[in-house]
Amino acid sequence: MARFSVFSLARNALSHHENWPRQWRSPEPKAEYDAIIVGGGGHGLATAYYLAKNHGLTNIAVLEKGWLGGGNTGRNTTIVRSNYLWDESAAMYEHALKLWEGLSQDLNYNIMFSQRGVMNLAHNLGDVRESKRRVYANRLNGVDAEWLEPQGVKAFCPIINISQTARYPVMGATLQRRAGVARHDAVAWGYARGADARGVDIIQQCEVTGILREGDQVTGVETTRGTIRAKKVGLVVAGHTSQLGQMAGLRLPVESHPLQALVSEPIKPIHPCVVMSNAVHVYVSQSDKGELVIGAGVDAFVGFGQRGSFHIIEGQMGALRELFPIFSRLRMMRSWGGIVDVCPDASALVSKTPVKGLYVNGGWGTGGFKATPGSGWTFAHTIANDEPHPINAPFNLERFVTGHLVDEHGAAAVAH
Amino acid sequence: MKIIQCPYCGERPELEFSYGGEAHIARPEDPAALSDEEWADFLFMRKNTKGIYLERWMHAAGCRRWFNAVRDTVTYEFLAVYKVGEMPPDLDRGEG
Numbered sequence: 001m002a003r004f005s006v007f008s009l010a011r012n013a014l015s016h017h018e019n020w021p022r023q024w025r026s027p028e029p030k031a032e033y034d035a036i037i038v039g040g041g042g043h044g045l046a047t048a049y050y051l052a053k054n055h056g057l058t059n060i061a062v063l064e065k066g067w068l069g070g071g072n073t074g075r076n077t078t079i080v081r082s083n084y085l086w087d088e089s090a091a092m093y094e095h096a097l098k099l100w101e102g103l104s105q106d107l108n109y110n111i112m113f114s115q116r117g118v119m120n121l122a123h124n125l126g127d128v129r130e131s132k133r134r135v136y137a138n139r140l141n142g143v144d145a146e147w148l149e150p151q152g153v154k155a156f157c158p159i160i161n162i163s164q165t166a167r168y169p170v171m172g173a174t175l176q177r178r179a180g181v182a183r184h185d186a187v188a189w190g191y192a193r194g195a196d197a198r199g200v201d202i203i204q205q206c207e208v209t210g211i212l213r214e215g216d217q218v219t220g221v222e223t224t225r226g227t228i229r230a231k232k233v234g235l236v237v238a239g240h241t242s243q244l245g246q247m248a249g250l251r252l253p254v255e256s257h258p259l260q261a262l263v264s265e266p267i268k269p270i271h272p273c274v275v276m277s278n279a280v281h282v283y284v285s286q287s288d289k290g291e292l293v294i295g296a297g298v299d300a301f302v303g304f305g306q307r308g309s310f311h312i313i314e315g316q317m318g319a320l321r322e323l324f325p326i327f328s329r330l331r332m333m334r335s336w337g338g339i340v341d342v343c344p345d346a347s348a349l350v351s352k353t354p355v356k357g358l359y360v361n362g363g364w365g366t367g368g369f370k371a372t373p374g375s376g377w378t379f380a381h382t383i384a385n386d387e388p389h390p391i392n393a394p395f396n397l398e399r400f401v402t403g404h405l406v407d408e409h410g411a412a413a414v415a416h
Numbered sequence: 417m418k419i420i421q422c423p424y425c426g427e428r429p430e431l432e433f434s435y436g437g438e439a440h441i442a443r444p445e446d447p448a449a450l451s452d453e454e455w456a457d458f459l460f461m462r463k464n465t466k467g468i469y470l471e472r473w474m475h476a477a478g479c480r481r482w483f484n485a486v487r488d489t490v491t492y493e494f495l496a497v498y499k500v501g502e503m504p505p506d507l508d509r510g511e512g
Contacts, residue, residue: 242464
């Protein structure tokens with residue numbers, strides 16, 4: 001792997017940057033691997049990277065039906081934070097955030113992680129109480145969190161409207177200063193490059209069409225490019241967790257919903273942080289290109305169409321205009337949708353399954369991007385040791401039988 | 417906006433409706449006899465079909481009555497609606 005450094009940049013500048021090598025290979029699939037990761041998004045590529053780096057497992061393949069990071073990795077609003085209420089979630093997302101903080105150096109790839117701070121606004125007394133409770137819970141878990149009064153909100157984000165005459169006035173906000181945004185595509189590419197350099201075969205345009213079993217042991221997968229055998233198979237297929245699970249005879253507690261996002265025309269830097277509002281329901285940051293990146297909630301219905309209903313966008317535009325009157329004449333440039341898998345408790349699955357050697361990582365709902373490094377790190381541990389790491393142990397499948405749910409619905413600082 | 421056919425009120429915009437998830441999940445006849453696994457299946461496990469799916473919808477801003485729909489979860493097209501208690505129409509296109 002050609003390492004990026006100031007010297008390699010200078011050297012390549014001399015040849016007008018036309019001689020950079022390919023960042024990863026495009027190998028033919030082998031007949032058998034030690035492990036197969038299904039899904040070449042951020043989580044799948046991170047899993048492969050940490051399997052190779054932390055566990056020395058390099059004879060593995062990542063199978064992707066489309067192109068790398070073409071699913072939810074390339075469709076999210078790139079927000080990274082760890083201010084979750086419950087201990088289990090705080091441990092998972094804080095582990096991820098700590099990995100985010102060193103990720104560019106670890107991968108030798110600039111993922112443009114920008115810790116510009118995330119504010120979660122409170123608009124009513126219930127919000128205020130819940131937010132303060134979450135701040136205290138975060139601090140007990142070692143997650144940085146602050147409570148801001150309206151004047152503090154205005155100081156941190158001067159363009160926000162804190163007028164008490166607003167329909168839903170801002171009554172304060174929680175602030176996580178270590179939170180921020182990252183370049184979503186670069187996360188997939190950085191992990192792909194790092195995994196490939198350690199010997200992982202990344203195979204694109206290879207759709208898994210069946211999962212092979214002998215008794216209760218997984219033995220490989222059928223793909224559009226032939227049968228590939230492996231004793232361990234990890235499913236990391238946001239948006240199609242149910243469908244892949246079904247191929248192995250599993251019935252999963254997952255429903256898939258369309259989630260939309262949109263960007264505005266690019267404008268000069270004006271929005272210094274990330275603002276999320278649960279009550280009026282919009283979240284917004286400004287990309288380095290100058291576009292506002294805007295998201296909100298899912299469509300209520302089950303949908304696999306990677307698009308959603310217009311009234312959802314209408315609602316979030318109304319909320320945006322209410323919070324930021326300055327954006328009222330801004331034009332929106334494009335919108336798109338992804339498919340998010342949501343579990344009944346709005347927490348993820350990073351788990352073994354009843355099928356030996358088959359592991360599932362999914363159900364991240366609307367907030368999977370921020371978890372990418374922690375998800376891959378713990379899932380790699382689970383696959384390598386056939387045992388979950390203490391961080392992902394609570395995110396097992398059995399919790400729906402035992403009742404030990406990690407109920408983040410409404411507790412995760414954002415509605416799902 | 418998508419127009420949805422309420423079997424009681426006729427065609428109305430999507431905004432008037434709320435969603436109730438997978439249809440035809442029967443409540444257990446003898447709840448006390450269910451194992452934890454059977455409860456988990458009833459409460460949490462869903463087909464989540466990609467394709468033709470039988471669902472419950474409610475005309476929340478209208479007659480407030482529940483009904484069932486046959487909908488394609490990829491194209492979002494409503495193929496049929498029918499009242500609670502009725503059997504799903506045979507659409508000759510398989511079912512979820």
